Amino acid sequence: MASVTPALVAEIREKRYQRSRGAHAHVALEGLSLRIEPREIVALVGPSGCGKTTFLNIVAGLDREFNGEVRLAPRADGAPARVGYVFQEPRLLPWRTVYENLALVLPPQRAEPIVTDMLKAVGLAEARELYPAQLSVGMSRRVAIARAFAIEPDLLLMDEPFVSLDHDTVEQLRELLLGLWQVRPTTVLFVTHDLREALMLADRLVLLSAPPAHVVGQVPVSLARERRHSGAEIELLRADVLRQHRELIGSAGAMSSSPRAEPAAVREGR
Amino acid sequence: MSASPTAERASSWLVSSSLAQRIASVALFILVWQVTAEVLHSRLLPTATAVFVAMVHMCADGSLPFNLGITLARVAAAFFVAMIVGMAIGIVMGRSRTIDVLFDSWLVLLLNLPALVIIVLAYVWFGLTEAAAIGAVAVNKIPAVAVTLREGARALDRSYADMAQSFQMGRWRTLRHVILPQLYPYIFAAARSGLALVWKIVLIVELLGRSNGVGFEIQLYFQQFDVTRILAYTIAFVAVIQLIEWALFQPLERRAARWRP
Numbered sequence: 134m135a136s137v138t139p140a141l142v143a144e145i146r147e148k149r150y151q152r153s154r155g156a157h158a159h160v161a162l163e164g165l166s167l168r169i170e171p172r173e174i175v176a177l178v179g180p181s182g183c184g185k186t187t188f189l190n191i192v193a194g195l196d197r198e199f200n201g202e203v204r205l206a207p208r209a210d211g212a213p214a215r216v217g218y219v220f221q222e223p224r225l226l227p228w229r230t231v232y233e234n235l236a237l238v239l240p241p242q243r244a245e246p247i248v249t250d251m252l253k254a255v256g257l258a259e260a261r262e263l264y265p266a267q268l269s270v271g272m273s274r275r276v277a278i279a280r281a282f283a284i285e286p287d288l289l290l291m292d293e294p295f296v297s298l299d300h301d302t303v304e305q306l307r308e309l310l311l312g313l314w315q316v317r318p319t320t321v322l323f324v325t326h327d328l329r330e331a332l333m334l335a336d337r338l339v340l341l342s343a344p345p346a347h348v349v350g351q352v353p354v355s356l357a358r359e360r361r362h363s364g365a366e367i368e369l370l371r372a373d374v375l376r377q378h379r380e381l382i383g384s385a386g387a388m389s390s391s392p393r394a395e396p397a398a399v400r401e402g403r
Numbered sequence: 404m405s406a407s408p409t410a411e412r413a414s415s416w417l418v419s420s421s422l423a424q425r426i427a428s429v430a431l432f433i434l435v436w437q438v439t440a441e442v443l444h445s446r447l448l449p450t451a452t453a454v455f456v457a458m459v460h461m462c463a464d465g466s467l468p469f470n471l472g473i474t475l476a477r478v479a480a481a482f483f484v485a486m487i488v489g490m491a492i493g494i495v496m497g498r499s500r501t502i503d504v505l506f507d508s509w510l511v512l513l514l515n516l517p518a519l520v521i522i523v524l525a526y527v528w529f530g531l532t533e534a535a536a537i538g539a540v541a542v543n544k545i546p547a548v549a550v551t552l553r554e555g556a557r558a559l560d561r562s563y564a565d566m567a568q569s570f571q572m573g574r575w576r577t578l579r580h581v582i583l584p585q586l587y588p589y590i591f592a593a594a595r596s597g598l599a600l601v602w603k604i605v606l607i608v609e610l611l612g613r614s615n616g617v618g619f620e621i622q623l624y625f626q627q628f629d630v631t632r633i634l635a636y637t638i639a640f641v642a643v644i645q646l647i648e649w650a651l652f653q654p655l656e657r658r659a660a661r662w663r664p
Contacts, residue, residue, distance in 0.1 A: 190565075194569065195568060218570070220562070222562075224563065226580060226581060226584070228662040229580060229584075229662070233580075237576060264662040265662075280570070
């Protein structure tokens, strides 16, 4: 593995938000460095408002006003890396159909078979001609995930992809995501403040501090994916992580030991 | 509420009844006009039937379609120039704070300039030409279009632009599928009020400095005190503009809004 070029190398020396006159600038990120190997699934875990989304936007190239460097490994043919982004909200174009929402991120001459394929893969072949307003929340998320996979991304970014959904929907989406990833393996960087979710999906957890955010710990998850369905094993892992990283407790309500009976939406406070 | 067939029937009855009401309303207007004119029996208020007969005559000799056509062509030209220029100015001002601050007072000045002043100045500076006429009408409408579109451009949702950028949708696709659909309501609002304003100003432009068109004809019949023909032109023209609204604007707007639940 040592000789493989990493899929992503990010060195953020500083990212600050200029406030209006008089007030001090808010430093969101400081000394944050991260390196991700190809096809690795990395979860970025940290308290709410610690700058996780800011970091994703920098990696996606949406925010260029920062001090530091982000390098994405180019594709095999030398073209720049493609980044698929699943935003916190689905962010589908409400005035375009499900089909068009996917087709618009693809080259026109190749769109049709890819979109058909992707819609089938996420179980939405029937919804092709619907407008986003006609979809349920879970369906919209599936379209957003399908859109991100459709471009065959070299790096898939996901910003709290399962936030404010009910427990069953989250479960289904997680299965769907892993299924898609197994057929179309790619490097994944996703953000969450739910430790349990991170442990169920990721190969490695990267723990962020409160702002100015930097990496305070890394946790490799070696538990086989098939065994992560069991709540008990995940609970054990979670307790372990919390024991070793006491700073995570209390910095975010979501990471304290709240009972699982509560619906995800309430627990995550969104 | 299990009586959905009844509800459907009721709603279709409502639609047809509103159409019936419209027709009844127009019929009532014509009736009141006819009766009043008969009673007054004055040269200055011709009957509806007299106006209708005049309209038929002017259609037969070709003068009405000819002048109507010329005026409509001027309306169309001024309308499109005003829409395109106004949209461009509005979008740029809505996106850039610097440009907005710099030119906002220009816009206010233009908005408050009386149509007549613009028309007279255009004829004085550029001569009694077709270009001056159309340009003057367009300049009257541009600031209103710009102000409306500036609102639209300010209201653009940044998150869709981010999505388009991260998926590398490219400029043209972003404009067509991300930016413009957000601006459609503003464009329609500007087009609606634009058409209403433009056709009224075109008549004045024709009256002051053209030798054909509805405005010119109305001036001619005004000098002859021929109210019958003035009304014939007016009614024909209003009908055509209303037809454009029904047959063009409304279907386009419905199409643009078909995604709304």
